[in-house]
Structures are given as C-alpha cells and as structure tokens.
Amino acid sequence: xxxxxxxxxxxxxxxxxxxxxxxxxxxxxxxxxxxxxxxxxxxxxxxxxxxxxxxxxxxxxxxxxxxxxxxxxxxxxxxxxxxxxxxxxxxxxxxxxxxxxxxxxxxxxxxxxxxxxxxxxxxxxxxxxxxxxxxxxxxxxxxxxxxxxxxxxxxxxxxxxxxxxxxxxxxxxxxxxxxxxxxxxxxxxxxxxxxxxxxxxxxxxxxxxxxxxxxxxxxxxxxxxxxxxxxxxxxxxxxxxxxxxxxxxxxxxxxxxxxxxxxxxxxxxxxxxxxxxxxxxx
Numbered sequence: 001x002x003x004x005x006x007x008x009x010x011x012x013x014x015x016x017x018x019x020x021x022x023x024x025x026x027x028x029x030x031x032x033x034x035x036x037x038x039x040x041x042x043x044x045x046x047x048x049x050x051x052x053x054x055x056x057x058x059x060x061x062x063x064x065x066x067x068x069x070x071x072x073x074x075x076x077x078x079x080x081x082x083x084x085x086x087x088x089x090x091x092x093x094x095x096x097x098x099x100x101x102x103x104x105x106x107x108x109x110x111x112x113x114x115x116x117x118x119x120x121x122x123x124x125x126x127x128x129x130x131x132x133x134x135x136x137x138x139x140x141x142x143x144x145x146x147x148x149x150x151x152x153x154x155x156x157x158x159x160x161x162x163x164x165x166x167x168x169x170x171x172x173x174x175x176x177x178x179x180x181x182x183x184x185x186x187x188x189x190x191x192x193x194x195x196x197x198x199x200x201x202x203x204x205x206x207x208x209x210x211x212x213x214x215x216x217x218x219x220x221x222x223x224x225x226x227x228x229x230x231x232x233x234x235x236x237x238x239x240x241x242x243x244x245x246x247x248x249x250x251x252x253x254x255x256x257x258x259x260x261x262x263x264x265x266x267x268x269x270x271x272x273x274x275x276x277x278x279x280x281x282x
Contacts, residue, residue: 032051033050033051034250034253034254035250035254036050036051036052036053036054037050037246037247037250038062038063038247038250038251038253038254039054039056039057039059039062040054040059040062040247041054041059041061041062041247042245042247044247045246045247062247062248062250062251063251063254063255065248065251066238066248066249066251066252066255067252067255069237069238069248070229070234070235070237070238070248070252071226071229071234071237072229072231072234072252072255072256074229075229075230075231075233075234076231076259078144078222078228078229078230079212079230079231079232081144081148082144082147082148082151082211082230083208083211083212085148085152086148086151086152086207086211087204087207087208087211089148089152090152090155090158090203090207091158091200091203091204093152093155094155094158094159094162094203095162095188095193095196095200096188097159097162098159098162098163098165098166099162099166099188099192101113101159101163102163102166102167103166103171103174113163116156116159116160117156119156120156120157120160128220131150132220132221135150135221140221141221141223142221142222142223142224142228143221144222144228146221147217147218147221147222147228150217150221151211151214151217155203155207157203157206158203158206158207161199161202161203162196162199162203164199165195165196165198165199166192166196169192169195169196173187173191173192174187174191174192177190177191209260212231212232212260213232214230214232215232215233215236218230218232218233219232219233219236225237231256232256234252235249235252235253235256238252
C-alpha cells in the first residue's frame with residue numbers, strides 16, 4: 001500500500017466518523033436546547049440564550065402551567081381516542097384490502113394498485129380543498145368522528161407494506177386451509193393475520209407517529225380548541241401576536257414526548273423486531 005493510499009484510507013475513516021458525530025450533534029442539539037429552556041423562568045429566558053443552563057433544575061412551574069393552561073389533560077384524552085381508533089380501523093381495513101389485492105386476481109386489480117400508487121404521489125396540500133369540501137358537506141367539520149374517519153383514509157403506505165408481506169407468504173398455506181374446509185375469512189384471521197404481525201407493528205409505528213404529531217389537519221378540522229384539543233394543537237396556546245412563551249412551549253413539548261417515550265421503552269423489543277422483519281421481508 002502506497003503512502004497516498006494510506007492517506008486516502010485515513011481521510012476516509014476520519015470523514016466517516018466526523019460526519020456521524022456532526023449529524024448526531026445536529027440531531028441532539030434541538031432536544032438539549034428544548035430541555036434547558038423548559039426549566040427557565042420568564043426572566044431567565046429573556047436575559048440568556050438557549051444554551052445557558054437554568055439556575056435551578058427543580059423549577060417545575062413551567063410544566064404545571066403548560067399542562068393546565070394548554071388543557072393538555074383533555075388533549076391527551078382526545079389524542080389517545082384518535083390514535084387508538086385510527087390504528088384499529090387502519091389495520092383492520094388495510095390488512096383485508098391487501099389480502100384481497102394479493103390473493104385474488106380479478107379485473108381491475110392492477111388498476112386499483114396503480115390508483116393507490118398515484119394517490120401516494122399526490123401532495124396532501126393539493127387535495128385539501130376537495131377534502132375540506134367533502135368534510136363540510138358530510139358535516140364532519142369540528143367532529144371527532146369525522147376527523148378519525150378522514151385520518152383512516154390516508155393510509156396508502158401501510159397497504160403496500162401489507163401487500164409486500166403477503167407476497168412473501170406462500171399460497172400453499174391458503175390451499176392447505178381450503179383443503180381442510182376453512183373459509184377465506186378463517187384463512188385470513190387464523191392463518192395469515194398472525195404471520196403479518198411484523199408488518200402491523202411497522203405500519204402502526206409509521207401511522208401512529210404521523211397521527212400523534214398531526215397539526216395541520218387537526219387545526220383545520222377540529223376548530224373548537226376548547227372541546228377538541230389535541231396534543232399538537234394544544235402547544236400553540238402560548239403562541240400569540242404579542243409574543244410567544246417558548247419556555248412554556250418547550251415544557252409542553254417534553255410533556256407530549258413522555259407518552260411516546262414510555263411506549264418506546266416498554267415495547268422496544270416488539271418495535272425493533274417488527275422493523276427488522278419488515279426490512280427483510282420487504
């Protein structure tokens with residue numbers, strides 16, 4: 001190995017680890033600044049920059065004010081109801097639709113798949129006028145049920161995840177079930193659905209994160225912020241024309257992160273196994 005090759009090798013190693021450290025720092029920096037700001041008083045926040053440590057780490061007044069003034073108890077209840085309903089309905093409908101599209105060949109099967117692909121390529125903002133008009137005509141504006149139905153209808157990616165999993169499950173399992181006298185519903189629920197659990201975990205993670213963090217649609221369709229606040233919309237209580245209280249906003253952000261952090265810690269084994277199986281079978 002020549003001198004230039006050695007230099008090139010060491011430069012490549014340096015750039016690799018430097019880029020990892022740099023982008024890790026960029027990703028962690030906003031979280032660190034948010035935690036620091038959440039413990040500052042109004043005076044501290046106005047007189048110091050975001051990276052100056054607070055005088056006391058035992059100042060929980062911001063968290064109490066954020067939870068009470070933003071009505072976060074009601075927001076957590078609404079977000080939990082929306083999240084559970086959306087995940088259950090999306091999983092129930094998406095798995096069955098993927099099963100039909102994968103296992104049954106009928107005229108229009110390819111057209112339906114292409115329409116789903118076309119819908120996934122369209123930007124959501126471009127369809128908001130038509131979606132809003134549909135929601136308004138159906139009386140779903142300012143309705144929790146209407147918002148849940150709308151969120152269930154935007155799950156194209158999960159359907160493709162389920163289709164990919166079904167394509168890796170041999171059809172011999174279906175044939176064995178039919179020979180034993182099982183119906184298509186029995187084959188789906190008793191044989192195939194348990195095998196699709198990794199795909200369900202993967203799609204629920206993607207769908208759950210998007211639903212929990214959704215602000216634009218929640219702010220647009222759930223217009224009564226006192227009756228239908230969500231975790232995302234409640235954080236904007238402290239934003240106004242006379243200034244924003246970012247110390248309270250950061251405290252609310254940390255409070256909103258706690259449920260997701262608890263779920264991740266308790267279910268990380270299932271989450272990692274689901275994502276790994278999804279990568280292998282996809």
